Amino acid sequence: MASRFNVVAACVAIAAAPDALRAQPDQQEFRLVTPPLSISREQIRPPADALPVPDGFSREQIVHGDRVFHGEAANGQCSVCHGIDGKGTANGNDLTAGMFVWSDGSVSQLKRTILHNMAVAPGMDGDLRPADIDAVAAYVWAISHRSP
Structure with missing residues (x-):
């Protein structure tokens, strides 16, 4: 009591x-200690050609993942919630900090999270095929391992 x-x-x-x-x-x-995510900051798209490439992936996959993330391929919708720069919005967490809520940050675990999100909300992520999912998972890994 x-x-x-x-x-x-x-x-x-x-x-x-x-x-x-x-x-x-x-x-x-x-x-607020910091302003709400993405409202007052300038969002700058990271250059795909300067991002690190995870083992087992290619520069072409990173470039394709960048295009999917930003809605230029497979009707991708990632940047709508995670921001153009991947640093998050009120609807999606920061993917650049290297701290992930639903995975350990490995490409395979990022892919698992993307597949889970697609199953939970069908059609909300775009028209992603397996190669698109591999590429965007590698891209998210790359933006989380980018040098400052």
Whole structure:
């Protein structure tokens, strides 16, 4: 019973916090640490010819993956959610940081994630065929391993 009370008290305190700050003009208001993803940054498409190539893949696959990612091949839709630069939006996570929610970042695991997403929301990723999926997985690996 005590733990329920603590949870309810914490929720009430959190919900009241903004009102408490507005009531005290000498207090700073809450501000985002960083602006929302993709809203205020200039999105620059990484040059495909300068990206690293994972073992077992070719430069041509990276270039094709770039075209799929940006909707220029196979009706790809990746950049709609992940941004032109792959750094994410409110709808899709940052693919350039090398930290992945659903995989270990290997090309095979990135491919597995893409296939899963395609199964969960059919048609939302474009008209990707196996070669397109391989290429875009290699491209995502490449943008996550790019030198700064």
